[in-house]
Amino acid sequence: MVQYYDQFKQVLRRLGRAPLFPAVTLITLAIGIGANTVIFSVVESVLLKPLSYSHADQLVGVWYHIPGIEIENLPMAPFLYFIEREQNTTFEDIGVYTGDSLSVTGAGEPEHVRGLDVTDGTLPILGA
Numbered sequence: 001m002v003q004y005y006d007q008f009k010q011v012l013r014r015l016g017r018a019p020l021f022p023a024v025t026l027i028t029l030a031i032g033i034g035a036n037t038v039i040f041s042v043v044e045s046v047l048l049k050p051l052s053y054s055h056a057d058q059l060v061g062v063w064y065h066i067p068g069i070e071i072e073n074l075p076m077a078p079f080l081y082f083i084e085r086e087q088n089t090t091f092e093d094i095g096v097y098t099g100d101s102l103s104v105t106g107a108g109e110p111e112h113v114r115g116l117d118v119t120d121g122t123l124p125i126l127g128a
Contacts, residue, residue: 054127060091081119095122 015022050056064074076084081096088094097118103110 058092059125085121093121093125095119095125097122 051059053059062076063072064076064080065072066074075098076096078096081094085094095118097116100115100117102113102115104113105111
């Protein structure tokens, strides 16, 4: 037991002579552990955690690909939405959304916020 105590005192003396080394080591460990925690939290919340919608396992995203002009992930055009909805035999329902920005006014200054434009089929699909 005394041998370990002497070795521990010797280690502390050596670290006391070069205080920059333990500080850099601790900062490096803290950054590594913090980055690992953040990355795992994002991966867990985005990829591993199920969506907060009812029947989230039945939701499907559909995009179009036009090989002639090399555009991938093309959103659904409004006329295609009506055709797909009328001729649909596979999906329970179809909804379309697109990003938008809006100005909210009230008693104070107007505030610019991001929003979504959705069709009437989107919210029932999500259970809202």
